[in-house]
Amino acid sequence: MGLSIPSQDPRLHTLEQLRSGALHGAQRLTVRAGLRELPEEVYTLADTLEVLDLSGNELDDLPADLARLHRLRVIFCANNRFTRLPEVLGRCEALEMVGFKANQIDTVPAAALPPQLRWLILTDNRIATLPDELGRRPRLQKVALAGNRLTALPATLAACERLELLRISANQLDGLPGWLLTLPRLTWLAHGGNPFSMALEADALEHAPMPRVRWQELDVQAQLGEGASGHIYRAARTDGEAVALKVFKGEVTSDGLPLTELAACLQAGSHPQLIPAIGRLGGHPAGADGLLMPLVGAEFRTLAAPPSLASCTRDVYDPDLRLPPAAALSIAAGMADALAHLHARGLTHGDLYAHNILHDGRGQARLGDFGAASFLASVPPHQAARLRAMDVRAFGCLLEELAACCDDAAPTLAPMSTLAQACVDTDVDRRPSAEDVARAMRQLASR
Incomplete structure (x- = not known):
């Protein structure tokens, strides 16, 4: 299921709760209220707040005094309007996880990287370059950069010996730097959908075409699960055959491009311990891509x-x-x-x-x-x-x-x-x- 943002607080908090003091002592705060600026009342939680989720608002900056939230360890600001990673993040001494997926960020200042940074999510932005300072974060373990415009990685990342997961798919890289592949703990790497690999992916799609199954030919039933790249449903074909249907979430996923996944499924072939693809979705009402797979037994x-x-x-x-x-x-x-x-x-x-x-x-x-x-x-x-x-x-x-x-x-x-x-x-x-x-x-x- 790829790179999955960890479970966040399923309860949405309201501005009324925040302003009334009803959230006193909260360690997590999740607000979706069309925010264009951070409510001042957030600072009343400064002695307890550790996780701040402001995803799905209309923010384009964060206040210069955000560091007053001195216990803040995690911040999510996906699906907002940021064009620049806020420099104030670098002054948040306890901040370990920074998530700004699906904004319009094209600038990542060196000063925006917190000293304790462990997990950075900048998927689906417009970033062409990253500062050398990124390689000077010794606790760095996990970096998600798929769906940007990177042409190179900072050579300083060679010093990040704790780095274990890196997503650099769907960028503009013309190859992999040699130092990257010698990192002692790097384990989960995705690099498809870059210019140096796209010809092979296209060739796999062309020479092993997958049968198309139209949305209208499927009876889509219960959702079975959700991964970083898509939702999985139980479905039935017109002949009554039960199948699993994976519908991709968008043009760029946390792992990279849906077309890269399609090509890899074709290239993988058949094996008893693999879940194969048996068809490609067509005619989705929203234009989404998808895969049909055999339905695994309920005992699994x-x-x-x-x-x-x-x-x-x-x-x-x-x-x-x-x-x-x-x-x-x-x-x-x-x-x-x-x-x-x-x-x-x-x-x-x-x-x-x-x-x-x-x-x-x-x-x-x-x-x-x-x-x-x-x-x-x-x-x-x-x-x-x-x-x-x-x-x-x-x-x-x-x-x-x-x-x-x-x-x-x-x-x-x-x-x-x-x-x-x-x-x-x-x-x-x-x-x-x-x-x-x-x-x-x-x-x-x-x-």
């Missing part, structure tokens, strides 16, 4: 929830989830085999996460969501090897998480841990290949 459920504000880059598992060791091994073996298949087909997945895996609790699992997938042939061979190694690191993280869901006494935990450590080696070139990992997992699962 998502392995984990997407990362939270606290976990940042790691998925959130149900604390009560316990897996028999054999089931955990079976899931891991299936995912390793699917990953080796994708690499052999010339793709990286870019988003190998538990929240993109459906499982039945008994060891059967399916990997979906190709929104962050990228074509390996778009880069030189030595870079392709390192891109594959990033996927392998993602598998190592998954293996660690699956092991944590098992009984501590399980004899398989030690070899799982050993393999996981090899996969997450900070030396990118020392990690095993996906094919070697799949072979090792098959051996473990057969014991």
